[in-house]
Amino acid sequence: MEEVKNTEERSLNFIEEIIEEDLKNGKYKQVLTRFPPEPNGYLHIGHASSICLNFGLTLKYPGYTNLRFDDTNPVTEDTEYVESIKQDINWLGFAWQHELYASDYFDQLYEYAVTLIKKGLAYIDDSTSEEMAAQKGTPTEPGRNSPYRNRSVDENLDLFTKMKAGAFPDGSKTLRARIDMAHANMLMRDPVLYRIKHAHHHRTGDKWCIYPMYDMAHGQSDSIETITHSICTMEFVPHRELYDWLIEKLEIYPSRQYEFARRNINYTVTSKRKLLQLVNEGYVTGWDDPRMPTISGLRRRGYTPEAIREFCERIGVAKRENMVDVGLLEFCVREHLNKIAFRRMVVFDPVKVVITNYVKKEPGDGKGGEIVSVENNPEDVSTGHREVTFSNEIYIEREDFMEVPPKKFFRLAPGQMVRLKSAYIIKCDEVIKDAAGNITELRCSYIPESHSGNDTSGLKVKGTLHWVNAKDAIEIEVREYDRLFRVENAAAEEGDFKDYINPDSLKTVKAYAEPSLLNASFKDHFQFLRKGYYFLDKDSEGGDFIFNRTVTLKDGWKGEKQ
RNA sequence: UGGUCCAUGGUGUAAUGGUAACACUACUGAUUUUGGUUCAGUCAUUUAAGGUUCGAAUCCUUAUGGACCAACCA
Numbered sequence: 001m002e003e004v005k006n007t008e009e010r011s012l013n014f015i016e017e018i019i020e021e022d023l024k025n026g027k028y029k030q031v032l033t034r035f036p037p038e039p040n041g042y043l044h045i046g047h048a049s050s051i052c053l054n055f056g057l058t059l060k061y062p063g064y065t066n067l068r069f070d071d072t073n074p075v076t077e078d079t080e081y082v083e084s085i086k087q088d089i090n091w092l093g094f095a096w097q098h099e100l101y102a103s104d105y106f107d108q109l110y111e112y113a114v115t116l117i118k119k120g121l122a123y124i125d126d127s128t129s130e131e132m133a134a135q136k137g138t139p140t141e142p143g144r145n146s147p148y149r150n151r152s153v154d155e156n157l158d159l160f161t162k163m164k165a166g167a168f169p170d171g172s173k174t175l176r177a178r179i180d181m182a183h184a185n186m187l188m189r190d191p192v193l194y195r196i197k198h199a200h201h202h203r204t205g206d207k208w209c210i211y212p213m214y215d216m217a218h219g220q221s222d223s224i225e226t227i228t229h230s231i232c233t234m235e236f237v238p239h240r241e242l243y244d245w246l247i248e249k250l251e252i253y254p255s256r257q258y259e260f261a262r263r264n265i266n267y268t269v270t271s272k273r274k275l276l277q278l279v280n281e282g283y284v285t286g287w288d289d290p291r292m293p294t295i296s297g298l299r300r301r302g303y304t305p306e307a308i309r310e311f312c313e314r315i316g317v318a319k320r321e322n323m324v325d326v327g328l329l330e331f332c333v334r335e336h337l338n339k340i341a342f343r344r345m346v347v348f349d350p351v352k353v354v355i356t357n358y359v360k361k362e363p364g365d366g367k368g369g370e371i372v373s374v375e376n377n378p379e380d381v382s383t384g385h386r387e388v389t390f391s392n393e394i395y396i397e398r399e400d401f402m403e404v405p406p407k408k409f410f411r412l413a414p415g416q417m418v419r420l421k422s423a424y425i426i427k428c429d430e431v432i433k434d435a436a437g438n439i440t441e442l443r444c445s446y447i448p449e450s451h452s453g454n455d456t457s458g459l460k461v462k463g464t465l466h467w468v469n470a471k472d473a474i475e476i477e478v479r480e481y482d483r484l485f486r487v488e489n490a491a492a493e494e495g496d497f498k499d500y501i502n503p504d505s506l507k508t509v510k511a512y513a514e515p516s517l518l519n520a521s522f523k524d525h526f527q528f529l530r531k532g533y534y535f536l537d538k539d540s541e542g543g544d545f546i547f548n549r550t551v552t553l554k555d556g557w558k559g560e561k562q
Numbered sequence: 563u564g565g566u567c568c569a570u571g572g573u574g575u576a577a578u579g580g581u582a583a584c585a586c587u588a589c590u591g592a593u594u595u596u597g598g599u600u601c602a603g604u605c606a607u608u609u610a611a612g613g614u615u616c617g618a619a620u621c622c623u624u625a626u627g628g629a630c631c632a633a634c635c636a
Contacts, residue, residue, distance in 0.1 A: 011576050011584095038636050073635060129634055136632050140564045143632085174634055184565045186632050195634035214636050237567060238631050261568085261629090272636095314585065316575045318568095321629055325573050328586050338599065379599070410597070419595055452595065464595045530596050557597040 013317040015053070015258055019061055019229060031063035032228045035089070035096070036218065038070045039081035039202070041272035042287040042294045043088045045308070045329070049263050052312035054231060055094040066225055067096035071103045072217045074201035082202070084287070088295040093305045098225075102217045103203045105224055109212045110164065112220055112250050113175055113194055117156045121249055122193060123149055124159040125176045132174075135181070136189055142182035143189045149178065163196055166209045170196050175210075179245065187238050188245070191215055219243040222255035230255050233262040234319065263315055264323045266488035267502075268293045274497060283501060284484075290537075290548045291484045291505050301481065302525055302535025302550030304340075307333040323489065330551045334533070337550065341527040342376050342383065345421065345466040346513040348478065348531070350395035352470060355426060357445045358392035368392060369471070372452065374422040377527075388514050390423050393470040395512055397530075400465050401442060403431060410463035412442070418463040421529065425450035425459055466529040473512040476545040479537065480507040517545060525550070 012020065022028050033054040037043065043051075058065045067089065071077050089096065102109075116122035125148045127135065137143030151159075163173055175194035183189050193216040198209045219242075222230045230243075240257045247254050262270075269275065270293055278284050278292070287294050290301035298308065311332040315324050360370050369391035376383035396412065405413040412418050417427045430443035450457040482505050487493055490500040513528075520526070526534045532552040540546045 011578095013575090017578085036636090040636085070636065076635075132634080133632070138564085138632055141632095142564095171634065186565085189632085192634050197634080211634095213634075218636085234567070235630060236636090238565085241566095259567085263574090266573090314574075318575070320568050322574065325587070328574070331586060334598090343596080378594095378596085408597090421595065423595095425595095455595090461595085463597080466596070527596085527598085530598070553596075553598050555597070 014319070015057070015229070015231060015260065015317060016060075018258065019057065022228070023061065028228050029062070030228075031058055031061045032066070032226055033057055033063070033231060034066040034068045034100075034222065034225065034227050036068045036070045036221075036232075037085050038073070038076075039078060039085060040073070040076040041081060041276055042084050042292075042296055044270045044272075044275065044295065045265060045268075045293045045298065045311075046263055046270040047088075048092060048295060048308050049312050049315070049317075050231070050233075051089060051092060051094060052309055053260070053317055055089075055096075057229070063228070064097035065094075066098045066100050066227070068100040068102065068221060068225070070214070070218060070221075071101050071201070071203065072212050072214060074197060074199040074211065077202055079202050084296060088299075091299060091305055092295065092308060100221075100225065101203055102212075102221050103201060105217070105221055106204060106208055106212070108224060109217055109220055110210075112246075112252075113160065113212070113216065114157065115250060116177065116193070117160060117175075118153060119249065120153060120178065122156070122175055122177050123151050124156050124163070125149070125174050125190075125192075126172065127174075129171065132192075136186070137181070139186060145181050146176070146190065149190070160194075163194070163210050164208075166198070168196055170198055172196065177242075177246075185238055185241050187215070187242050191242060215239060215242050215246065219246055219255060219257070220250070220252065222257075223247055223250075223253040226253050227255045230257045232257060232259055234259045235262075259319070260317050261319050261322060264321075264489070265293065265326050265329065266323050267326050267483040267485050269485070269491055269497060271491065274491065277498070278484075281498070283498065290479070290481050293484075300535075300538065301548050302337075302533060303333050304336050304525070307336040310336070326483065333551055334554065337525050337527065337533040339379050340377075341525040341533055343374070343378070343527050343529055344514055344517055345374075345388070345468055346476070346478075346511050346517070346528040346531065346534075347395045347397055347466065347468050347473070348509060348511045349398040350468075350512055351398045351401060351439060351442060353394050353396050353426070353442045353444050353467070355392045355394070355444050355446045356429070369469070372422050386516050388422070388516070389469045389472055390420075391469050391471050394420070394467045395470050395473060396420075396442075396465050396467050398439075401428070401439070403439070410461075411465060412444075412463075417447075417459065417461050418465050419450070419452075419461050420467050421464050422452045423467070424448070424452070425455075425457065425461055466531075468512050468514050472515050474515050474518060474545070476511050476513045476517060476547060478509050478511045478534070478547050478549065480509060480549045481505060482507075513545075520545060520547075527553070 035054045055065045125146050135144045174192045176190045179188045181189045194210050288296035288300050311329050371387045372390050373385045400411040419425045424446040426444040426446045432441040434440050447457050485500050486502045487500045490497040520536050533550040534547040537546040537548045
C-alpha cells in the first residue's frame with residue numbers, strides 16, 4: 001500500500017501570503033514586481049535578497065518583474081553602474097521583462113507635478129535648505145509653514161515653468177507638496193518634490209535641470225508600470241503614507257508598497273556608502289575585490305549563483321531586525337562546490353619527502369616514477385579520473401608532519417605511517433635538519449604492496465595526505481581571503497567603521513600544484529584537497545596562475561588541544 | 563519627551579487559537595584513501611506581567627527591549 005506522499009509544503013513568507021490572498025480574491029490576475037536599483041554603486045548580497053524575492057515571486061506566480069533604474073539624482077549616477085547591475089542580475093540567473101528607467105518618465109512626472117500645483121497641492125518654495133530644516137520641526141514638535149506656502153496656483157505654475165527652463169540656480173527653489181507641517185510623520189511635512197540641479201544626466205543628458213525626488217518618482221513609476229506589489233525595505237515604511245497620498249491625489253493606478261527587513265550579515269558591511277568608501281580610499285582593490293560582499297566580489301571569489309540563491313532562500317523574508325551569520329553563506333557555497341568542484345592537490349608550505357626505497361623507472365622519463373590515477377570528484381563519478389605523476393621526491397604540507405606528535409595526530413611523524421592520496425603508504429624513517437634546526441627533508445620508505453586501489457599490504461592507516469611530485473609541480477599564487485572586518489557589526493561600533501577592518505583579510509602565498517591546474521579556466525571551481533575551494537582570478541595572465549580562496553573546507557580537527 | 567515598525571534556541575526562519583518545527587552553528591558518536599562528504603544523536607516551556615479562552619507563541623492590556631523618522635539622497 002502506497003503511503004500518501006507527505007509533501008510538506010514550504011510555508012509562505014508574509015508577502016507570498018498577501019499575494020496568494022490577492023490572487024484568490026481576484027484583486028489581481030497577475031503579479032507585477034520591479035527591482036529598482038539606483039545606479040550609483042554595485043549590487044551586494046543584500047540586493048541579492050531583494051532580487052531573489054522580486055524575481056522569485058513572479059517565477060512562482062503569474063506575472064513578471066521589471067528592472068527599473070531609479071535614476072533621479074544625476075550627480076551620483078553613472079552608466080558603469082547600470083552595466084554592472086545588469087550583469088549581476090543576469091549572472092544570478094534572473095531575467096527582467098522590461099529594462100526601464102525612472103528617467104524614462106521625466107515628462108510624465110513633470111505633468112504630475114503640474115497637476116498637483118493646479119490642485120493647490122504643491123507650491124514653489126524659495127526657502128534655503130537651512131531655512132527649510134528650521135521650519136521642519138522635530139519628531140516631538142510641529143513644524144512651521146513656509147512663508148511661500150500660499151502662493152497662487154498661477155504664480156506656482158509660472159515659477160515651475162521657469163524652473164524647468166533653467167531660470168534659477170541650483171538650490172534656489174524647490175517644488176514642495178502642500179500637506180501638513182504639523183503631521184506626526186515628518187515626511188508629510190511638505191516634502192520636497194522637485195529640486196534644481198544643473199547636472200548632466202547619464203540618460204537624458206542636459207534636457208533637464210530639475211529632477212524629481214525619490215517620493216515624486218518611485219510610486220509614480222510603479223503606477224505607470226502597473227506594478228501590483230512594490231516591495232522595499234523597512235526604512236521606507238514612513239514613505240508609504242506619502243506614496244499613497246500622491247497616488248490618491250494624482251488619481252493614478254494604485255500600486256501598493258510592502259516592506260521587509262533588509263538582511264544584515266556579520267563581519268561585513270552592506271551599505272553602498274560604506275562600500276564606496278572602501279573602494280575610494282583603497283582599503284580594497286575595487287568593487288569586485290573578492291573580499292567585498294558585492295555580487296561581483298563574490299563572483300570573483302568563486303561563489304556560484306546557485307549558492308547565493310540558496311542562501312537567500314534559507315534566510316527567508318521577514319520584518320524583524322536581523323544579523324545573519326556569514327557562516328550560513330559559507331555553508332551554502334560549500335554545499336554547492338562540494339558537488340561540482342574538481343579535486344586537485346596543492347601543497348602550500350612544502351617540505352620535501354624522499355622515498356628512499358622507491359626505485360621505479362617507469363614510465364620511462366629517465367627520472368623514475370609512475371603515473372597514478374586520481375578521481376576528479378568523489379561526489380560525482382561522471383567526472384572521471386586524471387593522471388598524476390609520482391616519484392621518489394615529493395612535497396607534502398609542512399604542517400602534516402610533527403616530530404613530537406600529540407595524541408591523535410593522524411599524519412606523518414617519526415616511525416608513523418600515512419597514506420599519500422591515491423598512491424602509497426609511507427613511513428617516516430629519518431628527519432633531516434639544517435644547522436638552524438629547521439626540517440629540510442624527510443626520509444621515508446614506502447610499502448610497495450599498498451598501492452591505492454590494489455592494496456594487499458593489510459595495513460590500516462588513519463591519515464591520508466595530499467602531495468605533489470617535486471619533479472613536475474608548478475608554482476601558483478594563492479590569495480587566501482578572510483572576513484573583511486574583525487567585528488560582527490563594524491557599523492555599530494564606536495568611531496569609524498574602517499577602524500575595525502581585519503588587517504589579515506588577504507594573505508598572498510606561493511604554492512606548488514599538480515600540473516593539471518595548467519588547464520584551469522573560469523568555468524571551473526576547484527577543491528584543493530584538504531584545504532578549501534578555489535577559483536581562478538582574473539589577474540591571471542600569461543603563464544601566471546592566481547587562485548582565490550572561495551572558502552576553506554570545514555575543519556573538524558581540534559588540533560593539539562588534549 | 564511624538565509617531566511608526568518589530569520581539570520564538572547562539573543565528574535565520576516556521577507553527578495562521580489545539581503537543582513549539584526546519585536549517586545553520588556548536589558538541590557527541592559512526593563511516594570515510596580529503597580530520598572533507600555522508601549518517602545518527604544532543605542543545606528553547608516563545609522578552610515580562612496580567613487578562614480572554616476548555617486550550618495562547620498566536621487574541622487583548624501594560625511594561626521592557628530594539629529598529630526607523632527632522633538630505634534639495636534613494
